[in-house]
């Protein structure tokens with residue numbers, strides 16, 4: 001590493017996220033709070049507000065899952081920044097409803113596969129898989145509201161906030177050493 005690099009690289013960690021109805025933003029904020037408590041300088045930003053990755057020594061990126069994938073803008077972020085991200089410790093997380101199903105934990109390997117397109121772009125030092133929120137009234141699309149109302153009535157999905165803050169905290173605690 002050249003001396004210029006040493007001076008330009010700050011000690012900050014970026015936590016960046018893509019979220020449609022806010023639950024992933026909440027998880028990103030919780031990860032940020034936990035890393036700060038562990039004594040690190042952290043910025044928590046939506047991906048749309050990230051302009052310069054150069055100033056961060058490590059990046060944690062997360063997205064809500066729709067149709068078994070990260071949101072398109074999140075995949076686009078990793079694709080377009082892959083060279084820069086590959087030079088830093090990079091961790092990824094997702095927020096989805098599959099883990100909130102009855103026996104949701106048995107789907108963990110299936111849910112881990114949702115991150116395969118991310119991992120193919122940039123190697124990850126750690127991956128967090130979290131249950132999210134279903135509030136049908138908050139969904140912007142009429143079609144999605146209808147689809148989810150039917151599947152809630154059929155007992156497929158359960159409405160509510162299924163985020164497990166203990167799991168988010170536990171992941172954040174093991175994360176910091178991996179970002180060094």
Ligand SMILES: Cc1cc2nc3c(=O)[nH]c(=O)nc-3n(C[C@H](O)[C@H](O)[C@H](O)COP(=O)(O)O)c2cc1C
Pocket residue numbers: 018019020021022023024025063064065066067068069095096097098099131132133134139144
């Ligand atoms: C249109 C749509 C498609 C979704 N597809 C999936 C899916 O394929 N698998 C899954 O586990 N959860 C799926 N979800 C659930 C979301 O991942 C979950 O509600 C998450 O908490 C949303 O995050 P956000 O509030 O940050 O947008 C879907 C939600 C919506 C609205």
